[in-house]
Amino acid sequence: MIRIYRQLLVAQIQAAAQYRIQALLWMLFSIIRPVIFLAAWTAVATAQGGSVGGYSASDFAAYYIALTLVNHLCIAWNSFEFEFEIRQGRLSPKLLRPLHPLHYSVVENLVFKITTLLPLCLVLVIVALTFNVRWAGEWWHLVIFVPSIILAAALSFMLGWVVATATFWLQRINTVNTLFQRTAFIFAGQIAPLALMPEWMQVVSYALPFAYILAVPAEILRGGVTLERCLLYLVGQAVWLGLTIIAFRFAWRAGLREYSAVGA
């Protein structure tokens, strides 16, 4: 499998090199929204005498910078791609090979993230300097962030695949994707840190998988949670990842029975 991944990486890097400006633009677009929220919350904190619900302007800056980095490392677009793969007949050749189609997406996903990580970090340094960021963490926050971001990225990727399998039944899943994205937007901690949301929303957020993709690793990286809570979050991420993998296996097997390979 390592040899397959090595060769797929080489091929994907070659293909991605031809669209590097597009990849760079996608990366920049992904920064716009958190920076707008950061600016808004900074204005609110300043207007309220320096902080909102215990978050100072610098804390907001740390949170949204962490969130932007986490969002970049966890982003998965396979649910959008999959519909086109089926409609354009690109899934069938993959199904004919002794390698699960999921692996091609893993590589595509990794290549985008690796090739755009450095420019993203440069932009985030500028944002950090502009908003006078303050990091409140301990060394172990950084250590725990590593498994947390891996679990979050895997969870985001596999959830994307579960949504993608809906294409087997619905043919077009744009609306399903939009619903998924909007729900994630509300419950993943993008509007505000989850601690500032009403209590019922916090309960719902931690019961759903979305917080474990963005808010949880972002809060860990910001250094805003205790060690005990960090470990609890890791368990939550692992449980959701396990459930998502099981759901995917069922959905994939059932979906293939529905697959009509039209146009392929």
Added chain:
Amino acid sequence: MDAPVVDVRALRKVYRVTERETGLAATFRSLVKRRYREVLAVDGITFHIDPGEVVGFLGPNGAGKTTTLKMLSGLLHPTGGEATVLGHVPWRRDGTFLRGMTLLMGNRSQLVWDIPAADSFLVLKEIYAIPDAQYRRTLDELTDLLELQPLLHKPVRGLSLGERMKVEFAAGLLHSPGVAFLDEPTLGLDISMQGRIRRFVAEYNQRSGATILLTSHYMDDVVALCRRVIVIHRGVLLYDGALADLAERMAPYKRITVTLRGAVGDLAAFGEVVTSNDNVATIHVPRAQAGDRTARLVRELGDQLADISVEDPPIEEVIDKVFASERPLAEATA
């Protein structure tokens, strides 16, 4: 005797499709209540193919050929019946089965468009776990047979249709599959490229001993490559047997074409005059009497006769007759 490589028993596929009438009212009705219709694409076909055979799989558009190939390559689950390919149930898609077969579809691409074919081949080498020496040997062989050398290092999107088909063939055969399903492999190619692909398929079959099931609307492909044909129409198997027998069974006549030095007169006494233009006429005569009738034509037309030829009717005409009959030629077997 070796076990069949492809063994198909009462294979059936029914698609469920939505249906609605035209017009605004019907559109709104369909938003509330959807109507479905079942389309029988393959209706219980049975056949088997022995190792090394090249079999033509014929039928008009919508006959169920591609659906059958998709089931046999594991892309589709059947509604009923059974099939094994290389001893495996295709739709279980286990690794050994996938490593042992290929499905090549004309006008469909399996290569990455943005990179040269040579790089896609290296990916396939790892996916199929092809040992280095075998990979080099197979690639050399395919490069030689398909004249790939100038194409290997160009991005696939820059290749012409014919060039792309050649690299697609190579990509599909790099892992030396024991079974190849070829669906319209010469579709859209010019005459010269069709000929090359045909020669390649024949040579590949001879060199590797691979079993090949081929669909094509170009009868030249079938005549050049297949001694045996399976004909299906509306999902039903109409004929399975030798191509030569099919012509004899469905067209029990020979075609005599006479070219005269002057205008064609009344030739009805020699057989059924099918066409007659200026000085050329085509006559159908019963197969058994083709020799006698030809001799009579030569004798009676004498100096008037400039040329004469006796042939089987074109295979297109024969196949058309099978489709038109729409009933199985029950006594025909492989």
